[in-house]
Amino acid sequence: MHDDRKLVEARLERVLRERVRPAVHPVTTPLAVEIWSTAGEPVPVAEGLTAPTTPIAPGTPWGLPWGTSWFKVTGTVPTEWAGRTVEAVLDLGFTPRTPGFQCEGLVHLPDGTPVKGLHPRNAYVRVGAPVAGGEQVHWRVEAASNPDLEASGVPFRPTPMGERATAGEAPQYVLGEMRLAVFDETVWNLVMDLEVLGELMAELPLDGARRWEILRAVGRALDAVDLQDVNGTARAARDELAGVLAAPAAPAAHRVSAVGHAHIDSAWLWPLRETVRKVARTASNMTALLDEDPDFVFTMSQAQQYAWIKEHRPEVYARVKKAVADGRFVPAGGMWVESDTNMPGSEAMARQFVLGKRFFMEEFGVENDEAWLPDTFGFAAGLPQIIKAAGSTRLLTQKISWSRTNTFPHHTFSWEGIDGTRIFTHFPPVDSYNCEMTGRQIAHAARNFKEKGVATRSLAPTGYGDGGGGTTREMVAKAARMRSLEGAARVEWEAPADFFAKAEAEYPEPPVWVGELYLELHRATLTSQAGTKRGNRRSESLLTEAELWAATAAARTRTPYPYEELDRIWKTVLLHQFHDILPGSSIAWVHREARETYARVAEELESIIAGAQRALAGDASGGTVLAFNSAPHTRCSVPAGGASAHTEQGETVPPAPREGGGYVLDNGLLRVEIDARGLVVSAHDRDADREAIAPGQAANLLQLHPDFPNQWDAWDVDAFYRNVGSDLTEVAELTVEGASVRVERSFGASRVTQRLSVPADTKRLDIDTEVDWHETERFLKLAFPLDVKADRYASETQFGHVYRPTHQNTSWEWAKFEACNHRFLHVDEPGWGVAVVNDATYGHDVTRTVRTGADAGTTTTVRASLLRAPRYPDPETDQGVHRFRHALVPGATIGDAVREGLRANLPERRVTGSAAEVAPLVTVDNDAVVVSAVKLADDRSGDLVVRLYEAHGGRARATVRIDAFATGRAVLTDLLERPLPDTEPPAAAGGGVELALRPFQMVTLRLPRA
Template sequence: MHDDRKLVEARLERVLRERIRPAVHPLTTPLAVEIWSTPGEPVPVAEGLAAPTRPIAPGTPWGTPWGTSWFKVTGTVPAEWAGRTVEAVLDLGFTPRTPGFQCEGLVHAPDGTPVKGLHPRNNHVGVGSPVSGGERIHWRIEAASNPDLDASGVPFQPTPMGDKATAGDAPQYVLGEMRLAVFDETVWNLAMDLEVLGELMAELPVDGARRWEILRAVGRALDAVDLQDVNGTAQAARDELAGVLAAPAVPAAHRVSAVGHAHIDSAWLWPLRETVRKVARTASNMTQLIEDEPEFIFAMSQAQQFAWIKEHRPEVYARVKKAVADGRFVPVGGMWVESDTNMPGSEAMARQFVHGKRFFLEEFGIESDEAWLPDTFGFAAGLPQIIKAAGSTRLLTQKISWSRTNTFPHHTFFWEGIDGTRIFTHFPPVDSYNCEMTGRQLAHAAKNFKEKGVATRSLAPTGYGDGGGGTTREMVAKAARMRSLEGAAAVVWETPATFFSKAEAEYPNPPVWVGELYLELHRATLTSQAQTKRGNRRSESLLYEAELWAATATVRRGFPYPYEELDRIWKTVLLHQFHDILPGSSIAWVHREARETYARLAAELEGIIADAQRALAGDPSGGTEIVFNSAPHTRRSVPARGASAQATDGDGVTPVPRDGGGYVLDNGLLRVEIDGRGLVVSVYDRTGDREVIAPGQAANLLQLHPDFPNQWDAWDVDAFYRNVGSDLTEAADVRVDGGAVRIERVFGRSKAVQLLSVPADAKRLDIDTEVDWHEMEKFLKLAFPLDVKADRYASETQFGHVYRPTHQNTSWEWARFEACNHRFVHVEEPGWGVALVNDATYGHDVTRAVRTGADAGTTTTVRASLLRAPRYPDPETDQGVHRFHHALAPGATIGDAVREGHRANLPERRITGTTEAVAPLVAVDNDAVVVSAVKLADDRSGDLVVRLYEAHGGRARAIVRIDGFAIERAAPTDLLERPLPDAGPPTHADGGVVLALRPFQMVTLRLPRS
């Protein structure tokens, strides 16, 4: 035989496309179709089933953007098809795009029972195998005409389609054919045989014997197919392939644990309400596939999505619960949603696991040991401790493979967090959370696997995701052929827990990666959609206050603790921390609703706080002003105010004119000079006897950069944005406004107004900024060039802080040109430092430069990222008014930074009553130990739960006291408030609980009220 390799490959591709795949359905007959379109939002199933319909023919446009249409599909199986396998092939008007980004449907029986989801690559519905002939078909399809936001073929273009309010009403789709069809399983299997062998052949060495063996077999099979009678000759063609398909994998073959998967974004290019339906469609398909394929295993994360099915599609949920009980449908991850992990605060990150794991335990009796975050945009260094404290020990993610500068050196390793906790971690080398079981993907996994020689296995999340769809029967068929196939990785369906157990057993001492898992991509998600980020931060702070004061009022006044309200609010906040909502990478509809939701939650939480504080304060007519301070630190040390301070009637000092223009703010601790441009040209720390601002430079400097990344508009900011920029130094107005200096700047189509003030008794410069933002594709920064020589700086993260270098010695440091902080950034020389704190921003950068001339000092510049203006997926991102609060704290230690960060986010509250003062319910005698939560136990036992952590990065001894009841027993617990089996009883002394904490250690104490 002398067949040319390229000719055989080309022949295979055409014969598959034009002859074999069409022959899978050799006989078809049309179904009758009628339609009813809802006038507004989706309606209940019963209403959709009962709605009047009108006939619609193939080729007819249908479906307004984000609309819902109910199709009535009827027909009869021809009598002559008796004994054959029959299915319906239902084409809603699918485009070549993958599932999840276009129209979808859910087929219902006449009684409303969900039958199966419809997606562009999974559009068949079984009728019978075999049929008797004469079976009557009557289905109703709830079809969503979700617009394809990239339908133009050019991705990431601004579009009004991302919000129902701006999308218009033009039909989005053209109805395709709706037919009954005979399913020829032999031809379908031939197609699967040829696809697997063709894909494998393409990945094998050109000069390898196995490739040519397959090539010859494929050639013989194609010769055996009569192109005019594919159905009659398919088995003969399969016989020619049997030998090469039977050749077993070599013992050293890479082992792939396939896990059915449908990574469904809880919101992204669709609103939350549509995700509810996407999950139901996908779960319907996966439970059906589980019934059809005995080896198939499907895993689904995000307790919120299970809860949606339970609430909205109980019939589907019943099927899910049965499959879970059978061990085939596996809840994984143990989190409420697959959240962002950079920006959620300490407690929010902990509650992701609390609420997720508790749901799985209560609903299924299952506790997932794996954190499952395939698509999250990088991982904060505090996460390992949280995972372990939730009772888990493993993590799976794939996203770091997207990094653009450096290739991560491991696929299986220990990840060590800031406190020393290590988590067994796996990055699937298939480099996809949407594996389709192609030969190319599996060959890539085997070649890419970094642990060759010491480990043999990896995991492949298999199925269409992002917008849902899940695993298909074709993927299962391909996996079956590669269970043991020479030249291919060996594939087996396994649960994540089984994979991890085997991986740990064969690789007990993997390498260790210490610190954050920084994604060298999607850095702009720390800034996009500023109001969503402010809503998240404010919600976290209000939840802390609500739990604290409700618990205090319950213990001291018998106040009814609002369990249900707090549980519901927490779950709503956690949902909005999903990795395309909080990061700002969803459509306009999502963020519009988020703003509305945050406003509603804030009002509700303010009400809970007010009611609890009123219960503590007593009769408001009492006339005594009571200060409620929610900040964790109850002690503070502030030097006495110097004689030069000029007190005002408020909390600040009065600005005085400055020689040469501008103003001076001086409270005896800090002297701040603001020039005529409204720029801070001097901040003098009187107690530290040194200048803060680098010589010849100005702080509080707004800087504007062009911002047009190469891809992923809302997600990315590329390093070249720094090449061009302008300093906003022109001021329209600089004047005194009460106890502050007011600066107004106009630039482009936007305006910024700032108020700069210095409190009377604190060493800090407060900066309140309001921006009326109307720029496009611009990036706004707030810069502070500091006269500090710092080789590294600290950023607050969950339960501590992480250090990052200020230099760029290697490509790893260079790639961190935009990073995340929570409430503070801190730079320090030995013995003296500066903190920049905030109330709502996360993105920032820190750079260093050595000055020339006689000074030759080092300038460390800290810049807070305020606003962006990307145009995709929301073309109006961040347009409008925004407010930010920052404070510059000279002479600050890490402890000062922690305290100032809490102060900026938890302002004092003052009300009148009859009580003289409200003492803290929980007191800690060491400022290095911070209280992150005070609440009542979730099991409603009435026990008090206190969570604390060491915040300075050193060892700390502290005594925890309760002012409200005697501590007779205290139990260290996990995050789910269950006693830790290996923890002995804590030491008691001086009426409190004694803690000895290692650096950044987090502890949860459960304190029964007896």
């Protein structure tokens, strides 16, 4: 016992670092290196292969920011190395930081054949095993000099490097050594033995016999190593370890299903175009590793990334397709990208699965049964129904382990959504989607697993991700040693489907979690980059309209349906819902391109809509004005239900002076008082004789807070932001502009202009806000203090709404101090409520206070989050002009909130033509049933597809009438428009289809042309 464990552990670390690891490549010889660089966009491979090069020596700076360099690497294997294993070690100038965040390369043969990728933890290229000696080495390496945005070692420091125009021209890297080397496999295996045992030993109990058994064996192995002749004594050292490595794991040991993985962000600290190359490099690495190890299995999600390889690197794609056919390279998740799931609208969330699953089926003949979202920032409560409707039954994520306040109580459970659908869900207890197969991580997974005693299995996504790279041969070697090793969990390579099948079989009745999976972190992603968020919402709305009007024109006038255009646009919009684009957490380059893309998308969709509506309206010289509605305009119509010749609403009422200053807007249904500060001090529902605004308070109140989170600038808003804030009550100008009250304010370096109006014949106050924003590290909110006692409020999510508490009884409720909604929020008391609707915002908070004094009433304050100004990763986040539209709807039911939210996002359109009226293509006779999509079937059969859902949260019966289609032959389908098995077709009734829906149930109907 005198051999102190700390001495052995310290000795092990030093001997590995200074003697054993260097001996893996005991003999080396330099390679000749030449370079050609371009500062612009990446060139085609053929051009890079033939570009003229000049010599470059180790230690030479290279690589403009975001540039590309092609290295020519040549040499000859020494004849004296014959019979030995030889590989090249190619150092582009790597630093010890994690792969994926610095320079990377892809090695090619002279004919352009990809060999494998290069990154700091995977810099070797095998030449031969064994070599004959005299082999000629000739490679071309495409190397990306992407800036390391955290190279200073200070995370989240504002940097101009995230935009090519501001990144400068300083070389980013210094070329390291490029050498041929003898590879000593025995020494390399000794490194793996010692690392696995050392890592395991550190995790075992101090007083356990197994720890001391390993300690003694490691000590003997180190004694057996001659530090002056590591290569000659490595075998003897391995022999000393053979016994402890052969001891099998206990029968009850936790079982880890390892799957090779490289979670690659489709954009983040690099632009989209760089992800195309990251995916190609990683796929090349992984197909090469699959060839080396027969047990290894790799999985990759995101159909978009496969599509990029197919388009840009067909030679890499051919290798991927073969590996998929062999069952070794496994497409996962069945989504177009690993999207955010909080903010995408109903149809967009559905189309993520439709387009992703269809791609995998068409390209590989594979249909996934799992959704794969390891890094998404929380999960909306409507998602289970969407997953199931897409034909899947499972979900994997680990991001909830990042929550800062509460520890989620399960790792394997059944997740129930708002409609009652349940999905078998697994959170890997390894708490990482970048597992490196270390002893510490595997021991953590076993200790951390919360289902001990009723389940035995967890999954470990293994490999470098975020910026790519994937699994390494070292990870594979460690997994092999832990396949059955006493003191460790049992590790086995398995595809996700195999893991899920075994996990469900052993745990058929897991605990149930109901409602959203809220991430107690990254709440500010609901607000950052307002321009990106507006572009997403507008694109979703325009796609809804484009499909509706194109389908209507095809049915009425035989106008060709724009299948290719809509498919391409949907894929573009879905790509930009990736969980670092839509949430606003990418570099400036990404969001600049996103805004430009959304502008092009809007222009193209407007053209599709206009073309369809012109076809429907007839000759423009006819002079008839048709009003086309994609949102409900009467109680018996539906959001995507048709077109009519009457207007959506009457004129807006003119303002009148208010005693004491300000103005009054009164249409006989709603009386709104705006005081001299431009604030709403009264919103009186005349029918109910009820005031919406809390006594002594004011709505339409802009509030400004400091915003400097502890870390993750673009991602986080910390609760302490609420401790300090200011109300923006100073008014620069208050005037009447047409039928609106115009309010101007200045604060800091920014300016706000608002227009407040009340349309005739509706209880709705419209508030249009324009902000010229030039603040830094500030958070802007728009507040509505309401005289409503509500313990909970409704927030729209996909295909329905979710309820959240207004109080903070528990830490779980306190943690939801910033949450997501779509088009509306609704608070109510029995019999009376208020809605706040929007056309572009997602983040919000709802709080409640009890007033003092004789009143003693409750104020429920709804605040919409408008703008932030974080400085990392985009130091100019949201600078410039932004426009928002909100509406306050006193006396609103949930149905009113649904209707007004849709109206705010799907405005009426007017077209001049000769047609007298265009009847709706689809009508529904129940206001609780909302149509979310009307389109032609994706298989181009001409069939009509209608998707609808119950929107109020109760049971509903409805008759759906579809003109020009044979409704008697309607069938119920899944999201991919395939008939549902064991399901009776809906009954025909009254010239339509009769449906009975449970709360929030979503249904897809397919109808052949009459």
